[in-house]
Amino acid sequence: MAGLVNNLLILLLVFQNICLGFRSPLAVFKRYKDTSRSLSSECLGSDRPVVSLGLSDFALDIRMPGVTPKQSDTYLCMSVPLPVDDEAYVVDFKPHASMDTVHHMLLFGCNEPSSTESYWDCDEGTCKDKSNILYAWARNAPPTRLPKDVGFRVGGETGGRFFVLQVHYGDISAFRDKHKDCSGVTLHLTHQKQPLIAGMYLMMSVNTVIPPGEKAVDADIACHYKRFPMHLFAYRVHTHRLGKVVSGYRVRNGQWTLIGRQSPQLPQAFYPVEHPVDVSYDDILAARCVFSGEGRATETHIGGTANDEMCNFYIMYYMEAKHAVSYMTCTQNANPEMFRNIPQEANIPIPVKSDMLKMTHGHHEETKDTDKTSLQQAKKEEEEILDQDFHIEEAVEWPGLDLQLGQVSGLALDPENNLVIFHRGDHVWDENSFDSKFVYQQRGLGPIEQNTILVLNPSNAKLLHSMGKSLFYLPHGLSIDKNGNYWVTDVALHQVFKLGADDKEPLLILGVALQPGSDKNHFCQPTDVAVDPITGGIYVSDGYCNSRIIQFSPNGLYMMQWGEESSSGKARPGQFHIPHSLALIPDFSQLCVADRENGRIQCFRLGSGEFVREIKHKSFGRELFAVSYVPGGLLFAVNGMPYPGEAEPVQGFVMNFSTGEIIDTFIPLRKSFEMPHDVVASEEKTVFIGDVHARAVWKFASTERMEHRSVKKAGIEVQEIKESETIVEARLKNNPESTDPLKEQEKQHLVQQASTGVSFVLITTLLIIPVVVLLAILVFIRWRKTTVYGADGEHKLDSSSGRILGRLRGKGGGGLNLGNFFASHKGYSRKGFDRLSTEGSDQEKDEDDGTDSEEECSAPPPPPAPSSS
Numbered sequence: 001m002a003g004l005v006n007n008l009l010i011l012l013l014v015f016q017n018i019c020l021g022f023r024s025p026l027a028v029f030k031r032y033k034d035t036s037r038s039l040s041s042e043c044l045g046s047d048r049p050v051v052s053l054g055l056s057d058f059a060l061d062i063r064m065p066g067v068t069p070k071q072s073d074t075y076l077c078m079s080v081p082l083p084v085d086d087e088a089y090v091v092d093f094k095p096h097a098s099m100d101t102v103h104h105m106l107l108f109g110c111n112e113p114s115s116t117e118s119y120w121d122c123d124e125g126t127c128k129d130k131s132n133i134l135y136a137w138a139r140n141a142p143p144t145r146l147p148k149d150v151g152f153r154v155g156g157e158t159g160g161r162f163f164v165l166q167v168h169y170g171d172i173s174a175f176r177d178k179h180k181d182c183s184g185v186t187l188h189l190t191h192q193k194q195p196l197i198a199g200m201y202l203m204m205s206v207n208t209v210i211p212p213g214e215k216a217v218d219a220d221i222a223c224h225y226k227r228f229p230m231h232l233f234a235y236r237v238h239t240h241r242l243g244k245v246v247s248g249y250r251v252r253n254g255q256w257t258l259i260g261r262q263s264p265q266l267p268q269a270f271y272p273v274e275h276p277v278d279v280s281y282d283d284i285l286a287a288r289c290v291f292s293g294e295g296r297a298t299e300t301h302i303g304g305t306a307n308d309e310m311c312n313f314y315i316m317y318y319m320e321a322k323h324a325v326s327y328m329t330c331t332q333n334a335n336p337e338m339f340r341n342i343p344q345e346a347n348i349p350i351p352v353k354s355d356m357l358k359m360t361h362g363h364h365e366e367t368k369d370t371d372k373t374s375l376q377q378a379k380k381e382e383e384e385i386l387d388q389d390f391h392i393e394e395a396v397e398w399p400g401l402d403l404q405l406g407q408v409s410g411l412a413l414d415p416e417n418n419l420v421i422f423h424r425g426d427h428v429w430d431e432n433s434f435d436s437k438f439v440y441q442q443r444g445l446g447p448i449e450q451n452t453i454l455v456l457n458p459s460n461a462k463l464l465h466s467m468g469k470s471l472f473y474l475p476h477g478l479s480i481d482k483n484g485n486y487w488v489t490d491v492a493l494h495q496v497f498k499l500g501a502d503d504k505e506p507l508l509i510l511g512v513a514l515q516p517g518s519d520k521n522h523f524c525q526p527t528d529v530a531v532d533p534i535t536g537g538i539y540v541s542d543g544y545c546n547s548r549i550i551q552f553s554p555n556g557l558y559m560m561q562w563g564e565e566s567s568s569g570k571a572r573p574g575q576f577h578i579p580h581s582l583a584l585i586p587d588f589s590q591l592c593v594a595d596r597e598n599g600r601i602q603c604f605r606l607g608s609g610e611f612v613r614e615i616k617h618k619s620f621g622r623e624l625f626a627v628s629y630v631p632g633g634l635l636f637a638v639n640g641m642p643y644p645g646e647a648e649p650v651q652g653f654v655m656n657f658s659t660g661e662i663i664d665t666f667i668p669l670r671k672s673f674e675m676p677h678d679v680v681a682s683e684e685k686t687v688f689i690g691d692v693h694a695r696a697v698w699k700f701a702s703t704e705r706m707e708h709r710s711v712k713k714a715g716i717e718v719q720e721i722k723e724s725e726t727i728v729e730a731r732l733k734n735n736p737e738s739t740d741p742l743k744e745q746e747k748q749h750l751v752q753q754a755s756t757g758v759s760f761v762l763i764t765t766l767l768i769i770p771v772v773v774l775l776a777i778l779v780f781i782r783w784r785k786t787t788v789y790g791a792d793g794e795h796k797l798d799s800s801s802g803r804i805l806g807r808l809r810g811k812g813g814g815g816l817n818l819g820n821f822f823a824s825h826k827g828y829s830r831k832g833f834d835r836l837s838t839e840g841s842d843q844e845k846d847e848d849d850g851t852d853s854e855e856e857c858s859a860p861p862p863p864p865a866p867s868s869s
Contacts, residue, residue: 089151103170141269400461410478
């Protein structure tokens with residue numbers, strides 16, 4: 001019996017040693033290495049992707065399925081599903097690529113690839129849902145080994161179920177022989193539960209600007225760490241052409257500890273942290289990228305194109321499984337002052353040999369091509385600078401201002417350029433609508449019983465179609481996609497809806513009805529929606545009680561989000577205080593956000609959410625409600641009412657998108673703005689503005705599209721429109737960016753005068769004055785003739801008065817020539833003006849005519865209008 005027990009114990013020990021042998025990193029890697037070597041020349045992506053490495057481990061080969069790129073700078077993607085349903089862990093990566101053919105590779109983990117094809121152009125995207133970078137390789141970088149008992153968690157309930165490989169083929173001269181490429185990476189996975197979970201921490205600058213010719217420009221990133229301890233074991237740096245050195249540090253109690261430092265012009269692989277670094281709660285993670293703007297003729301911004309720059313510092317870390325977070329980011333500089341103490345090494349570029357630089361980037365002609373591309377880009381930007389010789393005015397003949405509407409919250413133009421209005425019917429958003437937790441308190445009223453979506457003819461405001469009855473409680477944002485579908489938000493329901501133009505029921509609903517929240521499935525008073533016409537991606541601004549932009553796939557699957565609430569002091573890029581309106585800019589692949597309470601426009605890259613720039617002007621005041629873009633380069637916006645004691649008026653703005661410069665401002669002539677809530681514009685520069693308090697919609701148009709006649713007098717322009725409607729506009733010399741409060745008040749006061757009947761008085765005065773002057777002269781001549789010269793003086797006085805009257809009736813004296821009279825005054829345009837006499841001549845002018853026509857036709861400025869709250 002004792003012998004039997006001993007034999008069982010021996011067998012148990014042998015089995016245990018075998019199991020430990022499978023888990024030994026060296027033993028596993030040797031078998032895995034031998035297996036991979038024998039198959040290295042094959043394209044295993046479709047034939048033998050999985051190779052068993054024992055009882056619990058296996059290798060997954062992810063390879064391009066024999067591709068031949070047709071042009072340089074081609075990005076190709078392919079996907080491989082995780083071959084098991086339960087949870088697994090990636091513990092090692094082994095690359096199969098050569099820098100002679102591949103510029104770099106990235107491996108992503110996600111749940112739904114962008115395509116089901118064997119491979120596809122990565123311009124279509126990598127994943128439809130949120131993806132995490134698991135691995136990166138470039139320029140013959142060595143394999144990346146994870147420490148013992150550390151793995152990237154995949155599969156199961158929380159890990160990604162697909163791997164997506166992205167391969168960048170830089171210079172394709174190596175493919176002249178038309179061979180097929182099978183580059184890729186082999187993963188070593190295990191089913192054994194890992195006590196330590198690997199993750200990725202990305203530090204990224206989003207607002208760096210590199211001036212042309214500047215020798216050294218620093219991009220600094222820093223964030224306070226507020227999670228459970230993590231241990232750093234690898235790092236990777238990334239910039240484009242202008243980057244010289246990137247360094248990352250942990251800062252604890254003022255002490256800087258180096259994580260890693262590298263030239264971004266060298267292989268951009270994950271390098272091991274030489275002296276492992278741990279990061280604890282309230283430590284600071286800091287990074288600096290050093291750029292040089294030498295050789296550039298224009299400013300360089302952060303972005304994704306070859307002429308843009310990036311500043312990225314990737315950190316691979318591991319945490320205890322129970323506290324693990326797979327992905328974290330840092331995009332701000334929480335403590336700019338501390339960078340005064342950054343180690344000097346962070347400012348010293350790492351020299352790179354020129355031949356190594358070319359090999360690293362895989363572009364033998366890149367320097368030449370970059371310069372050429374820069375010139376082409378600069379030329380394109382110059383061509384995009386718009387003709388600014390136009391002005392936006394209210395189309396006073398438009399009857400739509402008199403429509404009986406509820407609170408107007410959203411406007412849009414459909415594919416036929418019809419105006420679509422989203423209003424609240426008999427519902428009102430007031431102080432009783434929500435409680436302190438943003439839960440709607442007036443559900444007892446039921447949904448709005450009127451049609452909330454109205455489609456109007458933009459020319460005559462005739463109702464073409466209406467819908468939306470009994471669907472909404474408090475409408476807010478409206479946009480229309482390229483297929484004519486309506487996308488709307490309801491702040492009471494906390495939801496986003498997609499509606500067909502003729503459908504009674506929504507095609508898609510995002511969010512949970514009447515339940516505010518801040519996770520992936522809830523909104524809190526969402527404000528607006530924008531749909532990418534190319535990818536179909538959905539962007540939602542959320543909202544009054546959240547401060548974020550959320551991106552969804554075309555079928556409504558959550559993909560990513562960005563943004564945070566503004567902190568005290570100056571709002572930083574990516575921070576919002578009510579992201580209120582969205583404008584998608586397909587020409588530039590950007591999404592612009594009206595950051596309402598911060599009084600600015602922020603623009604971001606589509607797909608990545610990277611900050612591009614801010615547009616902010618003093619004349620915006622404290623609030624900017626809405627923004628709209630017109631293809632070709634025009635940006636329209638409306639601001640809010642000024643606060644007590646402030647001078648910036650509520651008005652509309654026209655801007656050059658490329659430069660951010662204000663081209664023009666405009667205000668209505670009928671009624672007044674109270675709270676303009678949304679703006680939409682067409683390519684013909686027809687603009688509609690909806691006001692939530694005035695419950696009105698105004699139409700504005702560019703004067704370059706109107707046939708008009710104009711007469712200037714006393715700073716007021718009288719315009720006679722083709723349709724026999726008269727517009728009287730008080731317009732000072734066009735200076736939309738003026739910061740003088742008095743001038744703005746003068747402008748408002750003049751417009752108020754115009755709206756109360758000045759036109760009639762002015763036109764009558766202009767016509768009567770010449771007649772009165774003529775009669776006075778004739779009376780004077782008759783009196784002088786009678787009292788001084790008698791009958792013999794008549795001929796002399798006629799000759800004398802002829803010089804005076806010549807200015808009024810021309811050489812022939814056949815009648816009063818108002819055309820010539822007004823033509824002598826500065827600013828007069830003869831366009832469309834019919835002269836009363838054609839007998840006069842502009843060629844004869846009296847040399848003694850010293851009249852200052854500018855002075856005669858000017859009037860003192862009106863007193864400033866009282867400020868209103």
